[in-house]
Amino acid sequence: MYRDLREFIDKLDEIGELKRVDGVNWKFELQCVAELFKERAGPALLFDHIQGYLPGYRVLANVVLSARRTALALGMDPDTAPMEVIKRWRKVLKDFRPVPPEYVTTAPVFENQATGESVDLLKFPAPWFYPEDGGRYLGTGDIVIMRDPEEGWVNIGVYRIQMHDHKTTGIMMNPGQQGTLIMRRYHEQGKNCPVAVSLGYTADLLYPAQQSLPWGVSEYDLAGFARGAPIDVVEAPLTGLPVPATSEIVLEGEIPPRSVEGRPEGPFAESWGYSMDRARECEVIKVQAVYHRDDPILWAYKDSKPPVTPSVRLPVRAANAWNEMEAAGVPNIKGVYGFIFNDCRLGVVSIKNSYPGHPMQTGMALQASHQGNNSIITIVVDDDVDITNLEEVMWAVASRCDPTTQVLTFRGRTSTIDPRVTPEQRARRDITRGHIIIDACKPLDFKDFPPIYRFSDEMKQEMIRKYHLLKV
Ligand SMILES: Cc1cc2nc3c(=O)[nH]c(=O)nc-3n(C[C@H](O)[C@H](O)[C@H](O)COP(=O)(O)O)c2cc1C
The missing domain is CATH 3.40.1670.10 (UbiD C-terminal domain-like)
Known part of the structure; x- marks a missing residue:
């Protein structure tokens, strides 16, 4: 296993599933390169020396565009067969017993801190993915952390975060999402909703965060169960929210009601491969603090139209x-x-x-x-x-x-x-x-459905051995 995103990236590198790309522009070029490699079923990409940005301020892309990398992100051996991955993950979901996160007191994410006036989101090389998009996106492969104000449990979900300015982002949560329901509870109490966003975290949180678990059940507990050990979290200083201790970058802030402050969000090149050509009024996050590791890594997650070799997607x-x-x-x-x-x-x-x-x-x-x-x-x-x-x-x-x-x-x-x-x-x-x-399916009452002709795998193996045909 890996302890954080950096160890996950090392692991990708070790198994030949990572390519480093230097020098692109965050505006369109980064995603154009990502698309190019996606279409060739290529490796995950780690962009560095991004134009206008400090070396070391990196963007990770194309992670789960392969079955091997997806298996690894689920904490499994990358060479597990795709259907076996589904079977094992289904067992995790079926057997799930909560393993709550463990609080630690220090975390590398606090290596760099900015609060109030010194918050500057533009210091991160957030990609502007496609010309059709409404702007730059800081969070696409992020996780958003919120605490229910009435029952106290913590929800995490993947919701996209558009960068509006130095201190403000958008947050797009669909109506039925648990994040939306929690946010509304704060607003109904006349309060802003405290929120934290992790923009790069240990990869085995990615799939648990995407799960819609029953109300009141934290995705952290599922991630802990899947890993077989609690997820390390640290209390975010302003909101007290538990954020992954191994986060690369964490934003803390508040979401006011849309009636107080909202901004147009999008358009965004959607996962179906179409740009929906509309911006919608959405909530914003008023960012009050930013923490990040030295040389932080931003996780970008972009789906788009085929071609991707269909069998490589899990x-x-x-x-x-x-x-x-x-x-x-x-x-x-x-x-x-x-x-x-x-x-x-x-x-x-x-x-x-x-x-x-x-x-x-x-x-x-x-x-x-x-x-x-x-x-x-x-x-x-x-x-x-x-x-x-x-x-x-x-x-x-x-x-x-x-x-x-x-x-x-x-x-x-x-x-x-x-x-x-x-x-x-x-x-x-x-x-x-x-x-x-x-x-x-072959109809059950179609008695003599023609049989398939195909030599057995055993006989093929025999041929290989007998005639020294292939190395297997
Ligand atoms: C890459 C990615 C991006 C996503 N973006 C959004 C988004 O912007 N808004 C949204 O409502 N759901 C989005 N989702 C889906 C939610 O993460 C998913 O429905 C999750 O279960 C929500 O968590 P919840 O059930 O705790 O609300 C995204 C999922 C993925 C994998």
Whole structure:
């Protein structure tokens, strides 16, 4: 394991998953280079000597654009097979017992401190990712920490942070997020909401922070459970909020109600690969203190349109969806996977097809699950299909599905950043769109479905040995 982001980066370097890039401009060039490497399924990137910035003020990008790096970020061996990663993460979620964070008294993040008038957010090389964006973003792979004012528990979530000026950022939290609900509680009490943001932290916090856990359950406790040891936190001096002790950069401040101070946020090149071309009035963080390590590292996290080799993306949320489907009573699920971003917009489930209606029931269960209902196209296949391989999935669709009888279309829920939601729909706050479930299983009553021809792996191994064909 690694103790902090720096050890994680060393680990990436050790396994050939890191490239250092010097000298780019934070405005567009940084992301252009990141996109270039993404399209070639390249390594994670550590940008240094960024134009106009002190050497050592670095930006880390493209971290979870590979299955190996994602496995490592989840605290697993990078060579764990993708479906095995999903299975192990699903077990972590299933077995989860809270392991609360441990308070430490000192932390390297306090090596540099600024409060009040000396706060200057512009000292960090926050990228301006795309020309279509409304500005620079300090936080994309950040975590935001808040304490519920009534019940005292601590929530963390990944919410984007736009840089407005030296002391002010935007914060974009969607309506149902727990962060939003906590913030509102402060506002209802007539108070500003205290907040801390970590802009670079130990990598095994990234996926726990993205989980929507039940109200009152802290993502820190899940991260501790997944790690098998508590997360070290330190009390932030102004707010008293627990921030990861290994943070690279921490901001502390307050969120006033939007009616007191709000600013337009965005547009932002969204994860679907489209720029939604609109700025919306959003809350701001009035930053009162900044702490950072010497030579701090800012974690940038940007999703965008394909191409990325589909099989290199690891859809971690499939683990949640699998648990939910199982809890709904769907039997004989052999795998859950997804393509097109981490949210599985194209969800795939493999089953041991056991009775008439089983594939459709499975597809509907994915659609009904909290973590799977973002799937616009859901495909259910037999368990002889490798669902981590999109080409193989499409082969099953083409060869086993009769669309006149094995397809269901309906109107389902989508997200606010879905480009297929029309402006008219948006105006009436309607975020539904057509969904499809494709049953690509061999029909159970089709008795003599042609068999697949393919030599066994054992025989291939024998050939390799016998004729000295390959080193394996
Ligand atoms: C890279 C990344 C960026 C995200 N950005 C946002 C965001 O700007 N606003 C938001 O509401 N959710 C965003 N999310 C989703 C939330 O992090 C996720 O829903 C999380 O569960 C929220 O935490 P909560 O359940 O404690 O509210 C993002 C997720 C990722 C992985």
